[in-house]
Amino acid sequence: xxxxxxxxxxxxxxxxxxxxxxxxxFVAPYDPAEQDREYPFAPPTHLHFIDAQGxxxxxxxxxxxxxxxxxxxxxxxxxxxxxxLRFFVVGENYSxxxxxxxxxxxxxxxEPGRLFLLGTDGYGRDQFSRLLxxxxxxxxxxxxxxxxxxxxGMLVGAASGYFGGFVDDVLMWLVELFLxxxxxxxxxxxxxxxxxxxxxxxxxxxxxxxxxxxxxARPARLIRGVVLSARERKYVLAARGFGASHFYLLRRHVLPxxxxxxxxxxxxxxxxxILAEVTLSFLGLGVGEPVPxxxxxxxxxxxxxxxxxxxxxxxxxxxxxxxxxAYHVLADFLHERVExxx
Amino acid sequence: MPRESNVVLMVLAILAAATWAxxxxxxxxxxxxxxxxxxxxxxGGRLVxxxxxxxxxxxxxxxVDRPSREVLARMHADLIHINRVTQRTEPxxxxxxxxxxxxxxxxxxxxxxxxxxxxxxFDANDVVFSFQVYLDEKVHSTQRDLxxxxxxxxxxxxxxxxxxxxxxxxxxxxxxxxxxxxxxxxRHLLGKAYEDGTLAxxxxxxxxxxxxxGLGPFRLKKYVPGQQVTLERNPYYWKADAKGxxxxxxxxxxxxVVASEDAEAIRFQSGDTDVISRLNSENYALLAxxxxxxxxxxxxxxxxxxxxxxxxxLNDDTAGRLPDVARKQSWFRDxxxxxxxxxxxxxxxxxxxxxxxxxxPLWTQVTPGNKLWLNSRIPKPPQSLSRARxxxxxxxxxxSKEDKLQDRSGQIVEFSILSSSSNSxxxxxxxxxxxxxxxxxxxxxxAPLEFRTFVQRVTETHEYEAAVMGLLSGDVDPNAEMNVxxxxxxxxxxxxxxxxxxxxxxxxxxxxxxxxxxxLNFEERKKLYDRVQEIIAEQLPLICVxxxxxxxxxxxxxxxFRPAILDHYTLHNVEEFFWNxx
Numbered sequence: 001x002x003x004x005x006x007x008x009x010x011x012x013x014x015x016x017x018x019x020x021x022x023x024x025x026f027v028a029p030y031d032p033a034e035q036d037r038e039y040p041f042a043p044p045t046h047l048h049f050i051d052a053q054g055x056x057x058x059x060x061x062x063x064x065x066x067x068x069x070x071x072x073x074x075x076x077x078x079x080x081x082x083x084x085l086r087f088f089v090v091g092e093n094y095s096x097x098x099x100x101x102x103x104x105x106x107x108x109x110x111e112p113g114r115l116f117l118l119g120t121d122g123y124g125r126d127q128f129s130r131l132l133x134x135x136x137x138x139x140x141x142x143x144x145x146x147x148x149x150x151x152x153g154m155l156v157g158a159a160s161g162y163f164g165g166f167v168d169d170v171l172m173w174l175v176e177l178f179l180x181x182x183x184x185x186x187x188x189x190x191x192x193x194x195x196x197x198x199x200x201x202x203x204x205x206x207x208x209x210x211x212x213x214x215x216x217a218r219p220a221r222l223i224r225g226v227v228l229s230a231r232e233r234k235y236v237l238a239a240r241g242f243g244a245s246h247f248y249l250l251r252r253h254v255l256p257x258x259x260x261x262x263x264x265x266x267x268x269x270x271x272x273x274i275l276a277e278v279t280l281s282f283l284g285l286g287v288g289e290p291v292p293x294x295x296x297x298x299x300x301x302x303x304x305x306x307x308x309x310x311x312x313x314x315x316x317x318x319x320x321x322x323x324x325x326a327y328h329v330l331a332d333f334l335h336e337r338v339e340x341x342x
Numbered sequence: 343m344p345r346e347s348n349v350v351l352m353v354l355a356i357l358a359a360a361t362w363a364x365x366x367x368x369x370x371x372x373x374x375x376x377x378x379x380x381x382x383x384x385x386g387g388r389l390v391x392x393x394x395x396x397x398x399x400x401x402x403x404x405x406v407d408r409p410s411r412e413v414l415a416r417m418h419a420d421l422i423h424i425n426r427v428t429q430r431t432e433p434x435x436x437x438x439x440x441x442x443x444x445x446x447x448x449x450x451x452x453x454x455x456x457x458x459x460x461x462x463x464f465d466a467n468d469v470v471f472s473f474q475v476y477l478d479e480k481v482h483s484t485q486r487d488l489x490x491x492x493x494x495x496x497x498x499x500x501x502x503x504x505x506x507x508x509x510x511x512x513x514x515x516x517x518x519x520x521x522x523x524x525x526x527x528x529r530h531l532l533g534k535a536y537e538d539g540t541l542a543x544x545x546x547x548x549x550x551x552x553x554x555x556g557l558g559p560f561r562l563k564k565y566v567p568g569q570q571v572t573l574e575r576n577p578y579y580w581k582a583d584a585k586g587x588x589x590x591x592x593x594x595x596x597x598x599v600v601a602s603e604d605a606e607a608i609r610f611q612s613g614d615t616d617v618i619s620r621l622n623s624e625n626y627a628l629l630a631x632x633x634x635x636x637x638x639x640x641x642x643x644x645x646x647x648x649x650x651x652x653x654x655x656l657n658d659d660t661a662g663r664l665p666d667v668a669r670k671q672s673w674f675r676d677x678x679x680x681x682x683x684x685x686x687x688x689x690x691x692x693x694x695x696x697x698x699x700x701x702x703p704l705w706t707q708v709t710p711g712n713k714l715w716l717n718s719r720i721p722k723p724p725q726s727l728s729r730a731r732x733x734x735x736x737x738x739x740x741x742s743k744e745d746k747l748q749d750r751s752g753q754i755v756e757f758s759i760l761s762s763s764s765n766s767x768x769x770x771x772x773x774x775x776x777x778x779x780x781x782x783x784x785x786x787x788x789a790p791l792e793f794r795t796f797v798q799r800v801t802e803t804h805e806y807e808a809a810v811m812g813l814l815s816g817d818v819d820p821n822a823e824m825n826v827x828x829x830x831x832x833x834x835x836x837x838x839x840x841x842x843x844x845x846x847x848x849x850x851x852x853x854x855x856x857x858x859x860x861x862l863n864f865e866e867r868k869k870l871y872d873r874v875q876e877i878i879a880e881q882l883p884l885i886c887v888x889x890x891x892x893x894x895x896x897x898x899x900x901x902x903f904r905p906a907i908l909d910h911y912t913l914h915n916v917e918e919f920f921w922n923x924x
Contacts, residue, residue, distance in 0.1 A: 033777065033780075035691075035695075035774065035777050037688065037691040037694065037695055037774075040694070040695050069699075070699070072623075072627055072694075072698035072699055073627075073698070122695060122770065123695060123770075123773065123774065123777075124695070199787070284763060284790055288787065288788065288789075288790070289773050289776070289788055290773065290776065290777065303604065303624065303766055304604035304607065304608065304625065304628070305604075305624035305625055305627065305628045306624075308628055309627075309628060
């Protein structure tokens with residue numbers, strides 16, 4: 001029963017996250033690649049309501065941040081300089097959704113104030129802005145790769161299950177082959193043969209293609225099973241008896257049966273592929289600097305001093321928790337409602 | 343009564359044992375002892391240090407890897423040594439030497455009465471044998487290049503058991519320094535292997551300890567594959583403290599294999615190791631927090647001799663094989679382009695972000711750590727994007743509407759910077775430079791590569807456009823840098839294997855370097871090397887960026903710990919180390 005209540009919550013959370021990353025340019029206050037070299041490893045900026053004199057403000061504000069020259073990454077708030085939070089501020093140029101040139105940002109503070117909601121990394125880059133832009137890569141990679149591998153799985157699974165015989169044997173042999181290949185090592189090898197400076201777009205597409213190509217085998221098997229049982233249903237046989245074409249049969253009678261498996265698989269594969277992208281980028285095989293992704297942001301944690309000293313660097317990993325949770329709620333729901341038609 | 347006498351006898355026995363042990367430390371006679379000026383310590387205890395990889399061999403003739411050389415330096419000794427603290431030469435196995443007027447003949451007088459760690463005496467025959475081995479072409483020793491640097495040959499001859507004459511083909515300004523780290527070999531142990539032609543295979547890690555002997559403070563005790571090498575006190579060591587106690591004080595010295603930089607820091611922090619060299623600034627800051635509570639002390643020794651730089655591929659042979667690189671070389675070869683890149687680099691930012699302030703910005707290859715040879719008149723302009731743009735403009739570059747830099751023929755300026763992915767500091771430098779150059783409208787990407795592939799691309803296939811690298815001089819003397827700056831040198835990275843200097847300024851550097859090598863007067867040599875630094879700062883074949891400080895640490899209670907900025911930073915006087923309480 002409670003699942004019914006959680007489901008809209010999960011959907012709302014996912015919609016919110018996807019909207020935020022799609023509008024990353026607008027929501028993020030800073031350019032994700034801009035190095036603010038005065039502020040390496042700045043902790044998350046505090047938003048204050050009460051000032052040094054104890055007066056309550058209706059509008060939140062921040063203090064200026066001063067670094068001490070002798071101590072690296074040690075900051076004090078300069079209580080003398082106050083920067084109120086502002087909305088729709090003018091900042092760095094970006095293009096909204098990829099084509100509208102824009103320079104307004106959702107929030108920010110006036111220069112020379114800084115508002116780092118989630119602190120900064122070792123180059124002084126705003127971690128929150130990077131999280132949003134990085135989410136674009138990581139979340140979309142999961143989505144696109146899942147679409148790719150499910151389409152391939154659908155194609156292969158349907159053909160294999162529907163036609164059976166020799167086609168089935170060959171395709172299933174291929175599936176087994178794909179399940180057996182050690183992909184991570186193959187990817188290392190593939191990357192070594194590529195030209196040195198592949199642009200971020202190419203790198204992104206490459207990662208998506210690789211993840212998608214790796215993953216089609218399992219859904220193909222599942223879909224083949226459903227198709228195999230669907231084509232023996234009496235009404236399918238009847239329709240075939242009336243002279244329906246293969247295409248008609250597949251479209252009208254067989255494939256609709258696979259919808260439940262398809263959607264459930266999608267909800268399961270997307271988070272799995274998001275994790276795959278994070279892992280690849282963490283190992284330096286995904287998009288490269290300075291373009292952020294959750295994986296390469298987490299990559300800096302391979303250094304002991306960062307892991308031990310700056311907790312906000314862990315945020316890209318923590319964000320994965322609600323994302324996975326929402327997808328699993330979604331998969332559960334689809335599994336019950338669609339696949340079994342309750 | 344019999345009981346009492348028994349007790350007396352036992353006391354006597356203990357006393358005897360004590361005095362025996364006491365004399366054992368200075369047993370083989372006092373002759374041939376060199377007295378050190380270090381503080382008098384106490385005997386006992388062991389020292390544990392970490393190494394990032396396992397030593398590959400215990401053969402001083404063939405060892406090239408750092409871990410092997412670190413261990414070997416503790417087991418062997420040289421004739422004349424560079425004092426790591428004063429950076430000057432000092433007598434060791436050779437107690438004195440004279441130089442002929444023309445600077446071509448060195449007469450070394452050996453300290454008499456010295457014995458190898460197996461008790462056999464050391465004399466001029468061993469010196470002649472050692473140099474015969476090192477200079478033998480068939481042996482392929484690593485020291486051969488150095489000893490026969492710039493084509494000059496050394497001949498060695500023993501005049502009497504304690505006097506050796508070295509003749510050089512040309513005068514060499516830094517000849518004394520050549521003896522540093524050249525281990526003297528025992529002929530009685532290696533002579534046969536040399537005659538059989540199997541010297542390169544001798545003295546592996548599997549060799550039993552009693553078949554290995556040296557003149558260093560420690561000798562091999564045991565080796566555990568993959569884990570550690572343990573050395574023990576050499577009872578015949580030839581140095582003593584002011585009170586005449588034979589050094590070293592420590593019983594054992596253990597080298598632990600600890601795979602990564604971070605793991606080394608953690609092991610030191612937790613007290614598993616007693617000394618740490620080459621800490622990086624991040625771990626230094628992290629470890630500094632609990633110095634007091636954990637009982638260790640960290641030290642920042644200031645700039646070392648490492649210089650990090652960006653270089654562009656100026657190799658000539660890329661034309662046919664790598665058309666893409668060859669096309670871009672028309673930019674790289676333009677000195678104004680390199681000067682613009684140099685002007686755009688935020689060196690102060692690099693020092694702050696990469697070294698957390700524990701580093702020095704550089705404009706030439708000599709670091710402020712090299713006090714003797716630094717040319718302080720080299721200009722140190724801060725980052726200036728406007729100056730960089732001016733330079734590019736005067737070299738015929740222009741900017742497109744989207745502020746992308748393009749050359750005369752309208753080609754977008756686009757290249758990649760290689761860096762070794764395992765070196766996080768150099769990766770950071772590359773990323774900072776990438777961002778700086780983006781501000782000039784250059785489309786630069788950073789390409790992390792696994793270390794071996796990286797080195798191969800730069801030194802062998804020349805399949806790269808630009809790279810971030812670092813070099814570390816073993817010595818302050820300019821002769822140690824010969825192979826980098828001479829146009830035919832093995833480390834002439836930007837254009838390897840030049841038959842003759844490709845540019846007039848490279849020809850000038852060749853001439854200056856050759857001249858300084860044979861000039862005996864320091865002031866005159868300094869002038870010549872100053873000019874070399876000026877040319878490098880102006881022509882920028884290597885765009886020097888920054889040098890990290892040398893950061894080390896030791897457990898509190900370790901006496902006579904005197905780290906230095908020269909390699910090997912901490913253990914150079916390990917024979918004087920002692921534990922205050924243990």
